[in-house]
Amino acid sequence: MIKTKAQYEARAQIAKALAHPTRLLLLDALADKDLCVCEMTELVGADQSTVSKHLAILKETGILQMEKQGAMNVYSLRCQCLEQFFGCIESVLRQKVQAQQELVEI
Amino acid sequence: MIKTKAQYEARAQIAKALAHPTRLLLLDALADKDLCVCEMTELVGADQSTVSKHLAILKETGILQMEKQGAMNVYSLRCQCLEQFFGCIESVLRQKVQAQQELVEI
C-alpha cells in the first residue's frame, strides 16, 4: 500500500509535468492532432523558447514523443491515459463547486 | 476542445496539489483509512507544521475534507477518483521505463 520515497517522487514528477496551464493546453491540442513547435507557439501565444521548454518537460516525462520532419519537430502524445487523468481533475473540480454551493445555501 | 485560460488554470491547480511526494503519500495512507494530523506527521517524518500545510493544500483543492473530533482534526478523502489519476501516472511511468529499455537495446 504505502510505497517508497523514491516511488512517490517518481509519481510526483509526472504529476508536476501535468501541473501547468500551458502544458495542459498543449496536451489538449495534441489530443486532436500532432503539431510542430511553431504551430503550438502560435496557439499558446508565448515565446517560442517558452513553448519549447514546456514540450521538453512533457517529452522528458514520457508523455510526449517527438519526430523530426525536415526542419520541423513534430510532437505527439505518447500515452493514451490522459483521459483518466483529466477525468479525475474534472471530478475534483465539480466536487469543489458543489462544496462551495453548499456553503452558500446554508 | 480547446478551453479558456481560466479553465486550464483551474485544472493545473488541482494537478499541482497532487504533484508532491509527501502529498501523494498522504493520499495513499488516507485511501486506507481516515487519519488525524499527528498520525500523518509521524508517518511522513516531517515537521507538524509542514504536514499541516500539505493537508491544507489538499483540503483547499477539494481532494480532502476535515472533521473535528475533540482536539484532533481527522482528514479523509473527499473524491473517489484518485485511482484514475494514479492509473494514468503509473501508465506514464511504465511507458517511460519501456522507452529507456528500447534505448539500451538498440
Next chain:
DNA sequence: CTCAAGTATGGCGATATGGCCATCTAGAAA
C-alpha cells in the same frame, strides 16, 4: 557555401514553493 526558418539551450530576474521554527488557538484534563 550562405541564408533563412524552425528549435533548442543558457542565462537572468521575478515569483512560487517547501521546509523549519516560533507562535497562537482550541479542546481536554487536572
Next chain:
DNA sequence: TTTCTAGATGGCCATATCGCCATACTTGAG
C-alpha cells in the same frame, strides 16, 4: 484556572519554477 496535547498560521530562508532575451544548432533552399 492552569496545563497539556493537537493543530494552524506567520515568518524566514533555500530552492525551484517560469518567462523572456539572446544565442547556438539543424535543416532545406538557393
